[in-house]
Each structure stands twice: as C-alpha cells, then as structure tokens.
Amino acid sequence: METVKTLAHYPSVQPFKWSGKDFLRGDEFSKEELEHLLQLAIHLKQLQKDGQVYQPLKGKTLGMIFDKASTRTRVSFEVGMYQLGGIGMYLNGKELQLGRGEPISDTAKVLSRYVDGIMIRTHAHSIVEELAAHASIPIINGLTDLFHPCQALADLQTILEHKGKLKGVKVAYIGDGNNVAHSLVLSAAKLGMDIRVATPAGYEMNETITRQTQALADAHGSKLLTTTDPELAVYGADIIYTDVWTSMGFEEENEIRLNAFAGYQVNEKLVKLAHKDYSFMHCLPAHRDEEVTGEIIDGPHSVVFDQAENRLHAQKAVMATLLT
The missing domain is CATH 3.40.50.1370 (Aspartate/ornithine carbamoyltransferase)
Structure with missing residues (x-):
C-alpha cells in the first residue's frame, strides 16, 4: 500500500x-x-x-x-x-x-x-x-x-518561488497607494527587501503606514523609497507590481483617476528600465491597457496566475x- x-x-x-x-x-x-x-x-x-x-x-x-x-x-x-x-x-x-x-x-x-x-x-x-x-x-x-494581508503573503510566496530569495530583492510597486500596497510593504520590510513605491501626488500610501514601514525597514535592513517617478522606482527592479487604478468603492472617481494615473501605466517602455529577468505581478482583476498593457500582463515575464494560485x-x- x-x-x-x-x-x-x-x-x-x-x-x-x-x-x-x-x-x-x-x-x-x-x-x-x-x-x-x-x-x-x-x-x-x-x-x-x-x-x-x-x-x-x-x-x-x-x-x-x-x-x-x-x-x-x-x-x-x-x-x-x-x-x-x-x-x-x-x-x-x-x-x-x-x-x-x-x-x-x-x-x-x-x-x-x-x-x-x-x-x-x-x-x-x-x-x-x-x-x-x-x-x-x-x-x-x-x-x-x-x-489586504492575505494577498501580500501570496505575493511574497510567489517572489520567493521565482527569485529563490526575498532579502535584497528589488520590488517596484507602481500606481495607487492602496490596501494591497500597505500590506505588501509592511511584510516586505521585515524580510530585507528593497521596496520602491511610485504613486501620483495625492494617491500616496497612508502616512502612518509609511512611517511604520520605514521603522520596520530600519530595523530589518530593508530599503523603502516613495516617489512620484515610476521610472526611478522601476530602474533595476526584480519585480514590477501594479494594481487597478480604481479600486472597489472609488468608481465615482474613475475619470479623475484615469487622468491622474496616465503616466503610471506598466508598458514596454517602462519595463525596459527593470532587470532583464524581472517578473510582473498584479493581484487581479486587471484592466488591460489601463494600468498595464496586454503585452506585459500576458507576456513571458508575467507571474500573475502563479500569484493568484x-x-x-x-x-x-x-x-x-x-x-x-
């Protein structure tokens, strides 16, 4: 038997x-x-x-x-x-x-x-x-x-599986400083990761959570960069992560957000600044040709379905x- x-x-x-x-x-x-x-x-x-x-x-x-x-x-x-x-x-x-x-x-x-x-x-x-x-x-x-802590845990598992480590991995989060970003940076800060968050002005992460993340980063040897420049965040990144520009509950702001986030699309031009073996992540559902182009999310660097699993x-x- x-x-x-x-x-x-x-x-x-x-x-x-x-x-x-x-x-x-x-x-x-x-x-x-x-x-x-x-x-x-x-x-x-x-x-x-x-x-x-x-x-x-x-x-x-x-x-x-x-x-x-x-x-x-x-x-x-x-x-x-x-x-x-x-x-x-x-x-x-x-x-x-x-x-x-x-x-x-x-x-x-x-x-x-x-x-x-x-x-x-x-x-x-x-x-x-x-x-x-x-x-x-x-x-x-x-x-x-x-x-969104369960999403962050799945994200870290996916990065560990694809990169073989977490310490020193450079993660660029591009877009809205929302619930996904908050839990991701809090967890990543404890694991020695290099975290870059690029958001438009007015859409930054919660100030208290940013301060807490910086304190965790200082204690655990991580790096935290917050910026309005997506190119600066993506430069040399191992992971490029984005989310929808209009989360549930903000639908009435959709047109305003589309304008505010216009320069934050993850596309072929932006990802050329990343490490050549970068992985693309998205917590899904995705709006193709808004926050990310189809050629990226459906391309060879995308791990979004491993992430979802x-x-x-x-x-x-x-x-x-x-x-x-």
Missing part, C-alpha cells in the same frame, strides 16, 4: 504555535514567523501537487463574511478549508443581522460560539478590528479598504496556523 504523506515527510517545516490570534494587517508575524509561514505555504502547495491528503482542520468551520464582491478570496478560502479537512461557510454580509443593524460586538460573540474562525472581506478596517476585539476565535482579514496555499498556511 502506498504511504500517505503528511508534513512529517517534509521535516523542515511544521505548523508552529503562534502566540497571536488574528491576521488583520500583514505585520502581525515576526520576521522568523513570516519566513516559516511562507515555507509552510510552499510545502502545503507541494503536498497538494503530489495529491497527498493533509487535514489538520478536520471538523473545523470557517465563517466567511463578504460585504464586497469576490472571486479569488471566496474560492481560495473555501477550497483551502476543504483541502485542510474543514468547511468554509459563505455568509453574505447583507443577509446577516449585521446588515440590519446588529452591533458588531454581538455578531462576534455569537459566531464565536458557532465557528472556529472568521474570515471577513469588508469596507472599513475598523469593522475588522472591532470584530477581532470581541471575538474569542481567530479573525482573518480577507480585504479592507486599508489592508498562491492565494490558496498562503491562506492554507494561515488557517493551519491560526485554527489548529
């Missing part, structure tokens, strides 16, 4: 006992814990590719609250829980009592009696913080207007760590 492999067959990585409870921003884990989490994600991915069963969350349930539309987040969390032996329960925020005015604190306390963890994709980050403050179970941020594996590592 063929032996069913478990993580015991991959002795370099095991789920670790974490002293924290929630994953809300992207900087909750220490440098060593982040490195461990990324290796765990890579090993869980290999187990899945090998067709091996690993179910540490058998009998566990993850409540998944969605106040925003989703493709990757919903599917990756639901499939991830299934692969880990648990159940992902979809909860439409508009159909919960939250949508009829129930206090967040009451919802947190009630769901803590029913499920083993909550993933929430919502608008204001304060909602997630209040949910975490009143819940006795782990809360995972699936996206807020301020942070890694949402599944990175989140499995988070769930295996928080819910066991």
Whole structure:
C-alpha cells in the first residue's frame, strides 16, 4: 500500500504555535514567523501537487463574511478549508443581522460560539478590528479598504518561488497607494527587501503606514523609497507590481483617476528600465491597457496566475496556523 504523506515527510517545516490570534494587517508575524509561514505555504502547495491528503482542520468551520464582491478570496478560502479537512461557510454580509443593524460586538460573540474562525472581506478596517476585539476565535482579514494581508503573503510566496530569495530583492510597486500596497510593504520590510513605491501626488500610501514601514525597514535592513517617478522606482527592479487604478468603492472617481494615473501605466517602455529577468505581478482583476498593457500582463515575464494560485496555499498556511 502506498504511504500517505503528511508534513512529517517534509521535516523542515511544521505548523508552529503562534502566540497571536488574528491576521488583520500583514505585520502581525515576526520576521522568523513570516519566513516559516511562507515555507509552510510552499510545502502545503507541494503536498497538494503530489495529491497527498493533509487535514489538520478536520471538523473545523470557517465563517466567511463578504460585504464586497469576490472571486479569488471566496474560492481560495473555501477550497483551502476543504483541502485542510474543514468547511468554509459563505455568509453574505447583507443577509446577516449585521446588515440590519446588529452591533458588531454581538455578531462576534455569537459566531464565536458557532465557528472556529472568521474570515471577513469588508469596507472599513475598523469593522475588522472591532470584530477581532470581541471575538474569542481567530479573525482573518480577507480585504479592507486599508489592508489586504492575505494577498501580500501570496505575493511574497510567489517572489520567493521565482527569485529563490526575498532579502535584497528589488520590488517596484507602481500606481495607487492602496490596501494591497500597505500590506505588501509592511511584510516586505521585515524580510530585507528593497521596496520602491511610485504613486501620483495625492494617491500616496497612508502616512502612518509609511512611517511604520520605514521603522520596520530600519530595523530589518530593508530599503523603502516613495516617489512620484515610476521610472526611478522601476530602474533595476526584480519585480514590477501594479494594481487597478480604481479600486472597489472609488468608481465615482474613475475619470479623475484615469487622468491622474496616465503616466503610471506598466508598458514596454517602462519595463525596459527593470532587470532583464524581472517578473510582473498584479493581484487581479486587471484592466488591460489601463494600468498595464496586454503585452506585459500576458507576456513571458508575467507571474500573475502563479500569484493568484498562491492565494490558496498562503491562506492554507494561515488557517493551519491560526485554527489548529
């Protein structure tokens, strides 16, 4: 009979006992814990590719609250829980009592009696913080207007897989200083990465988060550059990353944003300034011929679908760590 492999067959990585409870921003884990989490994600991915069963969350349930539309987040969390032996329960925020005015604190306390963890994709980050403050179970941020930590973890996994390291890797983020940028820079700053963020004036990252990132960079030997010049950011970069110019909730600003971001398109001219072996990243969904041209996102340097796949594996590592 063929032996069913478990993580015991991959002795370099095991789920670790974490002293924290929630994953809300992207900087909750220490440098060593982040490195461990990324290796765990890579090993869980290999187990899945090998067709091996690993179910540490058998009998566990993850409540998944969605106040925003989703493709990757919903599917990756639901499939991830299934692969880990648990159940992902979809909860439409508009159909919960939250949508009829129930206090967040009451919802947190009630769901803590029913499920083993909550993933929430919502608008204001304060909602997630209040949910975490009143819940006795782990809360995972699936996206807020301020942070997107699960995306950042998948991004780092993708960079590690394609570049073989993180320390010293030059990442150029071009476009809106949004939730994706915030979580990415906070996590990358702990890992010795060279981070360049180019945004139009008025669309910079949150000032407090920028200061926190600089402090982390100083402590961990990383470099942080914020600029309005995309060419300066991209020069010699190993990774070029962009996102949509108009995120969910800002649709009424679309025309204004199209004008403001006109010089920030990732195109053939811009990428010529990067390292010849650069990788292109985008968290998706993408608007071809706005923030990036089709020849780049669909070209040989693009790793966007590896990046999207890694949402599944990175989140499995988070769930295996928080819910066991």
